[in-house]
Amino acid sequence: AMLRTSLRQVSVALKEGRVTPTELCQRCLALIKSTKFLNAYITVAEETALKQAEESEERYKRGQPLGILDGIPIAVKDNFNTAGIETTCASNMLKGYISPYNATVVQKLLDQGAVLLGKTNLDEFAMGSGSTDGVFGPVRNPWSYSRQYREKSVPKSHSEDKDFNWVITGGSSGGSAAAVSSFTCFAALGSDTGGSTRNPAAHCGVVGLKPTYGLISRHGLIPLVNSMDVPGILTRCVDDAAVLLGSLAGHDPKDSTTVQDNFKPFELPNLTDVSKLSIGIPKEYHTPGLSSEILALWSKAADLFKNAGAKVVEVSLPHTRYSIVCYHVLCTAEVASNMARFDGLEYGHRSDMKESTESMYAATRREGFNDVVRGRILSGNYFLLKENYEKYFVKAQKVRRLIANDFVKVFRSGVDILLTPTTLSDAAPYMEFIQEDNRTRSAQDDILTQAANMAGLPAINVPSALSERGLPVGLQFIGRSFQEKQLLTVAKWFEKQVQFPMIQLEEVKRHDNDVFQHQKSASFS
Amino acid sequence: QKVSVEVLDHLEHLALVDFRDSEGVERLQKAIQFADQLHEVNTDGVEPMVSVLEDRCLYLREDDVTEGNCTKELLENAREKVEEYFVAPPGNIPLPKLEERDIFLQGS
Numbered sequence: 001a002m003l004r005t006s007l008r009q010v011s012v013a014l015k016e017g018r019v020t021p022t023e024l025c026q027r028c029l030a031l032i033k034s035t036k037f038l039n040a041y042i043t044v045a046e047e048t049a050l051k052q053a054e055e056s057e058e059r060y061k062r063g064q065p066l067g068i069l070d071g072i073p074i075a076v077k078d079n080f081n082t083a084g085i086e087t088t089c090a091s092n093m094l095k096g097y098i099s100p101y102n103a104t105v106v107q108k109l110l111d112q113g114a115v116l117l118g119k120t121n122l123d124e125f126a127m128g129s130g131s132t133d134g135v136f137g138p139v140r141n142p143w144s145y146s147r148q149y150r151e152k153s154v155p156k157s158h159s160e161d162k163d164f165n166w167v168i169t170g171g172s173s174g175g176s177a178a179a180v181s182s183f184t185c186f187a188a189l190g191s192d193t194g195g196s197t198r199n200p201a202a203h204c205g206v207v208g209l210k211p212t213y214g215l216i217s218r219h220g221l222i223p224l225v226n227s228m229d230v231p232g233i234l235t236r237c238v239d240d241a242a243v244l245l246g247s248l249a250g251h252d253p254k255d256s257t258t259v260q261d262n263f264k265p266f267e268l269p270n271l272t273d274v275s276k277l278s279i280g281i282p283k284e285y286h287t288p289g290l291s292s293e294i295l296a297l298w299s300k301a302a303d304l305f306k307n308a309g310a311k312v313v314e315v316s317l318p319h320t321r322y323s324i325v326c327y328h329v330l331c332t333a334e335v336a337s338n339m340a341r342f343d344g345l346e347y348g349h350r351s352d353m354k355e356s357t358e359s360m361y362a363a364t365r366r367e368g369f370n371d372v373v374r375g376r377i378l379s380g381n382y383f384l385l386k387e388n389y390e391k392y393f394v395k396a397q398k399v400r401r402l403i404a405n406d407f408v409k410v411f412r413s414g415v416d417i418l419l420t421p422t423t424l425s426d427a428a429p430y431m432e433f434i435q436e437d438n439r440t441r442s443a444q445d446d447i448l449t450q451a452a453n454m455a456g457l458p459a460i461n462v463p464s465a466l467s468e469r470g471l472p473v474g475l476q477f478i479g480r481s482f483q484e485k486q487l488l489t490v491a492k493w494f495e496k497q498v499q500f501p502m503i504q505l506e507e508v509k510r511h512d513n514d515v516f517q518h519q520k521s522a523s524f525s
Numbered sequence: 526q527k528v529s530v531e532v533l534d535h536l537e538h539l540a541l542v543d544f545r546d547s548e549g550v551e552r553l554q555k556a557i558q559f560a561d562q563l564h565e566v567n568t569d570g571v572e573p574m575v576s577v578l579e580d581r582c583l584y585l586r587e588d589d590v591t592e593g594n595c596t597k598e599l600l601e602n603a604r605e606k607v608e609e610y611f612v613a614p615p616g617n618i619p620l621p622k623l624e625e626r627d628i629f630l631q632g633s
Contacts (some may be wrong), residue, residue: 066603098601213577213578214578256583321565322565325563326563355618356614356615356616358616358619358620359618360613362537366543366545369542374544376551378542379553381536391564393568398566404574432550481577
């Protein structure tokens with residue numbers, strides 16, 4: 001059961017010597033091997049991980065661990081630069097690319113002794129909401145193999161049939177979400193531009209935190225939309241997310257978009273009295289396409305707060321429905337710019353075409369990018385044409401301000417936290433998901449998460465219940481800028497109330513037969 | 526309003542990425558249609574928002590050299606190099622005109 005504990009619990013176990021960093025690392029690596037069918041990892045850095053674990057063990061032996069993260073196995077989405085370890089962004093453009101430096105967030109984790117197990121799978125260049133469009137294939141949601149899902153399936157499946165109607169993880173940080181959900185690591189880094197951390201968190205039943213824009217450094221995170229990207233945190237419980245946040249947040253001289261405010265890591269209090277809280281329920285989030293199950297869950301959650309004494313009010317964010325259109329224009333425009341760096345000259349794939357510089361660039365990009373990426377680049381360039389610039393790009397920037405102002409007004413009216421669904425429904429089966437193209441899917445799936453990126457606000461997915469199909473459904477809390485402590489405190493309270501069940505995976509049970517039998521708890525809180 | 530072949534060709538030149546097939550062009554058409562919804566919003570008197578951090582001063586540091594001397598690392602990932610240069614094919618040669626290209630757009 002050691003692998004199924006929370007990060008904080010296993011950290012205590014390391015400190016008390018009940019398990020060693022190398023044992024922990026080996027167990028995780030073994031589990032990664034036996035859950036290979038999930039395709040959550042693109043690269044497993046076995047040698048370096050074991051080395052890091054050994055060094056951690058030395059520190060524990062000397063009684064000098066670096067902190068709570070020392071020896072903790074973690075995974076990182078493959079769009080973060082990692083020195084000496086391949087960084088691909090799940091694209092042919094960067095296959096074989098070995099970065100000369102670590103992203104700031106990766107460096108911070110390593111400096112605190114964390115053990116980097118590997119790089120996780122994603123949609124190519126983080127464009128997508130399914131983690132299905134990368135060159136290494138789609139990621140499978142671990143819940144596809146859970147007893148909870150299989151029990152509800154008709155016809156009853158053979159437990160050995162790995163291809164049985166498996167469901168997607170959501171995206172684009174699907175690999176990271178799957179890795180945390182299947183217990184192969186205790187925390188993972190994702191990225192969030194339109195919901196890419198919260199969406200897979202909801203589908204995989206894990207906590208997904210999108211911090212305030214400017215709180216965590218983007219240095220080394222291969223950029224998609226510079227004005228919206230943030231590193232995301234995926235963990236099994238809210239307390240663990242607070243730990244990660246504490247080690248990652250803060251000004252970085254290498255990222256001029258990080259704020260200079262002094263950030264103080266915090267421990268979350270155990271909130272007992274919610275009577276001073278005002279929870280806002282934005283009515284526009286009751287959108288067509290929202291499943292009746294999730295609507296009911298959302299309602300139940302609102303009642304939970306009400307019955308506990310909190311003030312629960314309906315609020316309005318009138319420009320919500322334009323958020324996705326606005327995002328579409330701003331995202332493609334920024335992508336058109338950001339993807340211009342991939343020309344084959346300095347790094348990454350290079351075509352054999354030698355006729356001219358331009359033809360080499362064009363051929364390299366044709367060979368290196370998938371349809372989704374190319375489509376966004378072309379759309380972005382269209383919106384940036386001189387004749388379209390005001391009509392589309394500047395217009396979208398104006399609409400962005402309206403969306404951001406909606407939130408300002410609501411928070412100014414006394415609301416502390418907003419409560420919304422995270423996704424429209426539980427995870428779709430892969431065969432169903434791929435019937436629609438990437439852009440349509442993204443437009444549908446990002447609808448509830450995107451506005452928080454538009455406004456730069458912190459938001460978190462908390463796993464809340466299982467759907468009728470036995471799959472996780474999460475709810476989202478959105479907070480005020482830089483008020484992560486309040487956001488996480490409320491999220492932690494809610495997590496405790498809902499007691500989300502632990503996934504029952506046969507693979508993990510087989511690996512976890514160890515002496516430490518004490519954990520029979522059904523959840524992490 | 527379909528996008529003209531001239532504009533499509535122009536986009537391919539700007540983006541250095543090709544539409545590849547009719548699906549690619551359809552994708553753009555749909556993207557434009559989708560984006561047109563923006564015009565339903567009244568933005569009179571609204572300033573464009575470039576960054577959510579617009580109320581803060583951008584961080585500036587002292588103009589001191591704190592890192593560098595990493596030529597070797599930077600060259601390592603390049604496929605074609607000579608001494609300390611990245612090597613590119615000859616420049617100043619424009620891409621072939623639409624009529625000369627044996628690609629999809631020719632047929633539209």
